[in-house]
Amino acid sequence: MNDFFKFYSGSLSGTIIVIILFLFIRFLLRKQSNYIKIMLWVILLIRLLFPVSIYTEYGILYSETFVEKNENLSAQEMKSDNSLQIFPKDENTSKPYMGKKKNINILMILWYIGLLVFAVYYIIQRIAVCRRTKNAKKISSQDEIYEWKESMACVIGLVKPKIFLPFDLSPEQRQIVLQHEKTHIKRKDYLLMMLYYIALALNWYNPLCWLIYFGVNKDIEMACDEQTLQNTSMEERKFYARTLLRLCDKGRLKYVSAMRPFICERSTLKMRIKNIGKEYSCQKTIYIVVASGLLLVVLFGSFLYKKIGLNNVDSKELARLASYKSTLNFDDTMPKIGYVGKEQLVVYDNMGVYVYDLSSSDLTDYVDFEKNHFKGLQGDDATFIHVSKDGRYIQLSDNEKQLQYDLKTKQQKNQLDKKESWNPKTEPMGVETAEYYSVSDVYYIGEGETCFLAINKNVTPNYGALLCVVSNVGAEKEYSLFD
Known part of the structure; x- marks a missing residue:
């Protein structure tokens, strides 16, 4: 247990530096396609889940141990x-x-309590969602598509994701919302957010990870909007924006990473609507260059720590x-x-x-x-x-x-x-x-x-x-x- 704790807490400084570099790159790419931004977050996820550090003589950081040297240490901690x-x-x-x-290592216990809180929260949310989907009505014989009484559309599930739509949508609204949700499933966005939820649980003590978690959620929605609206007319984009406003006006079911909602927080609604009117070019050369640069940043983060002694x-x-x-x-x-x-x-x-x-x-x-x-x-x-x-x-x-x-x-x-x-x-x-x-x-x-x-x-x-x-x-x- 102690080694597992040290694996994540001992690389805090390096993880913070890597996140800052990724945020800077995200700022430089703010006018690029949202696909590139998602690629950025996928590569950063590798670092958050596996903060491996390779110690060299050229490192600039010393690893944090997070072990208190005071009267609260136990005999086991002394070891x-x-x-x-x-x-x-x-x-x-x-x-x-x-x-x-002596008492046990307080910081390690707090870290494990944080993990427990994330696990309990996820279980509670899953139970609440399952209760609300209990009376949902399946409306497609071929696909897992359901109607329910909630006023939001979302994807629920990890192994076999299901689409849930409000029952009072018009045929035109249902079609465009359904296309949005199928795009989420095709892109595996629900899995990405689940992995980021796990990464946040492991790094909950790092405030930048909270910023990243909510930033990823916003970029996923805008990337999904972008792909849904490819090759559409201006009238269709306006209708899409009105549908967003209509669903956002209504009540909202709280969700965790196992759900992908069509609507979003009001704070990001303006950003999504502005994004609807943009046209993005998709050049493979840009993707290759950006991906190579991001991988170099992650690799750089692995060599930040200084070799100590023989x-x-x-x-x-x-x-x-x-x-x-x-x-x-x-x-x-x-x-x-x-x-x-x-x-x-x-x-x-x-x-x-x-x-x-x-x-x-x-x-x-x-x-x-x-x-x-x-x-x-x-x-x-x-x-x-x-x-x-x-x-x-x-x-x-x-x-x-x-x-x-x-x-x-x-x-x-x-x-x-x-x-x-x-x-x-x-x-x-x-x-x-x-x-x-x-x-x-x-x-x-x-x-x-x-x-x-x-x-x-x-x-x-x-x-x-x-x-x-x-x-x-x-x-x-x-x-x-x-x-």
């Missing part, structure tokens, strides 16, 4: 946010003080990694400390190297062995890990290749500089405190401090319980790594 929480000792007990219970690791990937690791049991190779200082901790295991910023309590980077074509820590092709004395450079090597990664500049190169490796003193004794199982050696890091990886004896020994314990005379701090 998603990769926070290294420092649990101080309770003065009255020998056990760590775990703090207050292996394209960003905050979302780190969140997924921490959540995944927290559920794993230890494998044959226990995690080891590669470097520890006052503000930084480097830990590695059989899968990769993890970098923690102890001052901000965050998992900040990750070097994946598999993505960089390295094996694990055992066997003939074992990977060797070295961290420079200042903790800035991580060096990986095996029998065939080598890699050096600069934690400060986030750059990598396939050769090793001569760096003095971190080589701490190892305490000969084990962990004396009765609270922990020691997972690593006890390292002396200066000023009377020692550190080691451990787990509390009262919890299940897995990655979710892994701690870095920094112990000094009369003081002790615990850094929860993956929980």
Whole structure:
């Protein structure tokens, strides 16, 4: 559920930029055929439904995570946010003080509540429409055409759309309204609006998506008018306009995206009537050029985000990694400390190297062995890990290749500089405190401090319980790594 939420919320900035570009193109095409405008909205729909982002070094945006870092976070959210929480000792007990219970991610819950509201609204509208169509009378033996008591004409349904007409239309009015509704069915407008309803539900927090949704509805109606009135005389267009005015004057049934109404809101009626008198040229060259340009804009939107760190690791990937690791049991190779200082901790295991910023309590980077074509820590092709004395450079090597990664500049190169490796003193004794199982050696890091990886004896020994314990005379701090 969290990954689904992040897929849409994490691309908000990129989606806004793409929508603004589409609105600008829509403004430039305002005097062109309405067919082109519909093509514009169809291509934009791809971005709204599938906001895929490809991270590169040339990106200009950083992905939003929408995870709150405050007292309202739950333990599960801690996993998603990769926070290294420092649990101080309770003065009255020998056990760590775990703090207050946390609440769940409010933003994610609000997003799912929004989805639920859209789903419930759609179901309620469908029930209301079905009740009103219950007494409708079928007037065609070949087509799904019905008359009802409502004073509007519309298309209802997704799989087998049906046309509903007011019972009091004249033969001439019925003919032209029926032609309009059949055009909607032929163009699959009801499916387009349904997909836009789903896109709006997924992006309801984005105000531009609401603007787009109602703009699409208006352009669909005008495009349908344009196609219905092709090759018609001026008198027929005037009659069409009078029919629009007549139906708009009467009461109106509220509708959602499963219905395509002949009439529209009063605010757009003037626009539609002005559109009736226009003649548009349809040149295939223009369609090809515009479609190519729009696809380039969508593609551009997919490359807006900046690559962060090695292996394209960003905050979302780190969140997924921490959540995944927290559920794993230890494998044959226990995690080891590669470097520890006052503000930084480097830990590695059989899968990769993890970098923690102890001052901000965050998992900040990750070097994946598999993505960089390295094996694990055992066997003939074992990977060797070295961290420079200042903790800035991580060096990986095996029998065939080598890699050096600069934690400060986030750059990598396939050769090793001569760096003095971190080589701490190892305490000969084990962990004396009765609270922990020691997972690593006890390292002396200066000023009377020692550190080691451990787990509390009262919890299940897995990655979710892994701690870095920094112990000094009369003081002790615990850094929860993956929980």
